[in-house]
Amino acid sequence: MILGVASGKGGTGKTTVSLNLARVLGSDVRLLDCDVEEPNCHLFLKGVARENETVAIPVPEVDESLCDGCGECGRFCEYHAIVSFGTRPLVFPEMCHGCGGCAKGCPKNAIHEVNKRIGIVETVQAGNITLIQGRMDVGVAMAPPLIRAVKARLQNGLPAILDAPPGTSCPLIATLRGTDFVLLVTEPTPFGLHDLKLAVDMVRELGMPFGVVVNRVGIGDDRVHVFCKQEGIPILLEIPEDRRIAEAYSKGGLIVEALPEYRGLFRSLIEKTMNLKNAEGF
Amino acid sequence: MKSFASKERSIQVKVAFTTSGNDLNAPLDSRFGRAAKFLVYNLDTNAFTVIDNQQNLNASQGAGIQSAETVARSGAKAIVTGHCGPKAFRVLSAAGIKVYTTDAATVEEALERFRTGKLAMAPSGDVEAHWA
Numbered sequence: 001m002i003l004g005v006a007s008g009k010g011g012t013g014k015t016t017v018s019l020n021l022a023r024v025l026g027s028d029v030r031l032l033d034c035d036v037e038e039p040n041c042h043l044f045l046k047g048v049a050r051e052n053e054t055v056a057i058p059v060p061e062v063d064e065s066l067c068d069g070c071g072e073c074g075r076f077c078e079y080h081a082i083v084s085f086g087t088r089p090l091v092f093p094e095m096c097h098g099c100g101g102c103a104k105g106c107p108k109n110a111i112h113e114v115n116k117r118i119g120i121v122e123t124v125q126a127g128n129i130t131l132i133q134g135r136m137d138v139g140v141a142m143a144p145p146l147i148r149a150v151k152a153r154l155q156n157g158l159p160a161i162l163d164a165p166p167g168t169s170c171p172l173i174a175t176l177r178g179t180d181f182v183l184l185v186t187e188p189t190p191f192g193l194h195d196l197k198l199a200v201d202m203v204r205e206l207g208m209p210f211g212v213v214v215n216r217v218g219i220g221d222d223r224v225h226v227f228c229k230q231e232g233i234p235i236l237l238e239i240p241e242d243r244r245i246a247e248a249y250s251k252g253g254l255i256v257e258a259l260p261e262y263r264g265l266f267r268s269l270i271e272k273t274m275n276l277k278n279a280e281g282f
Numbered sequence: 283m284k285s286f287a288s289k290e291r292s293i294q295v296k297v298a299f300t301t302s303g304n305d306l307n308a309p310l311d312s313r314f315g316r317a318a319k320f321l322v323y324n325l326d327t328n329a330f331t332v333i334d335n336q337q338n339l340n341a342s343q344g345a346g347i348q349s350a351e352t353v354a355r356s357g358a359k360a361i362v363t364g365h366c367g368p369k370a371f372r373v374l375s376a377a378g379i380k381v382y383t384t385d386a387a388t389v390e391e392a393l394e395r396f397r398t399g400k401l402a403m404a405p406s407g408d409v410e411a412h413w414a
Binding site for chain 1: 343344347348350351354369372373376377
């Protein structure tokens with residue numbers, strides 16, 4: 001099973017849930033840190049770096065001696081990564097999604113593609129967890145191609161947990177596409193609820209089965225619970241507000257290692273998720 | 283493109299202003315890429331048209347580039363705005379459009395400053411790309 005751990009709001013506990021789930025699973029599991037703008041799973045795992053690979057996307061380069069300034073490239077590009085005013089085209093590599101359409105559509109074959117590095121994929125072995133994380137280069141704005149490169153390291157049949165970036169935009173969609181089940185992590189606060197609603201709309205749009213994890217139960221109010229009940233969304237795990245969890249986190253520790261009494265809670269999350277996923281017929 | 287060429291021949295000089303309104307009394311929008319509208323003023327005839335730029339208000343990326351393309355298509359040879367980012371500036375330069383920045387409150391005030399030569403041409407974009 002491939003499990004996506006997402007949230008609308010940042011800082012609700014996606015990484016905490018992902019890491020602890022991966023650890024209590026016990027058997028070999030891949031943990032993919034898809035928050036390539038700020039990967040942080042490695043802070044909680046002591047392991048051996050296995051490999052680093054650079055990731056690049058193809059961006060256009062114009063041969064000005066062949067270009068007649070027809071502007072076809074600029075009309076094609078939805079992202080304005082190449083712009084032409086009847087003169088030589090201007091290229092904005094940082095806007096380019098690497099689709100190659102400008103090169104294919106150029107009547108004069110004046111455009112060829114060159115690789116532009118966007119970041120690296122690192123692999124770390126930490127016990128039963130194979131951590132694969134993307135790390136985007138400073139100044140790069142295009143996360144989805146790097147997220148896809150991270151996900152290319154998934155292996156058929158091997159269970160995987162995908163720690164998603166916050167938000168509900170392209171990087172999150174790129175992460176969740178192809179996962180079997182989505183956990184939405186939230187906190188019982190007005191901000192948590194507001195962004196949970198956005199995230200619920202998003203996974204419903206994608207047509208994916210999902211459930212909710214409420215972190216820091218005891219703070220805020222009961223509106224997240226009321227919302228989930230009204231919408232028929234299963235709450236699969238409630239992590240109580242517990243100062244010891246924050247203390248373990250601040251030292252780079254996992255809950256299930258620092259506080260063994262929580263192991264059962266995370267194991268039950270795996271069971272509930274598996275049951276729901278099987279009920280969905282996946 | 284034909285009409286563009288004929289306008290070129292009549293040597294009309296058009297200046298674009300970023301604005302949130304529909305006339306000369308409207309506020310000058312200090313943003314270029316995410317300006318709601320462009321007021322394109324013809325210095326020969328004293329007539330103006332307003333071009334909508336709403337589609338760019340919510341663009342996640344590339345708003346400046348797209349706005350610069352819109353201004354270029356309008357036939358304007360100069361743009362008066364509050365601030366201009368680096369990518370928009372590159373496109374505007376390539377299209378031969380001069381960029382003037384000002385803190386004028388209204389389009390009319392900015393136009394007056396432009397007419398009386400009180401505005402200096404910006405040598406480059408004066409603000410960072412928004413995600414940098």
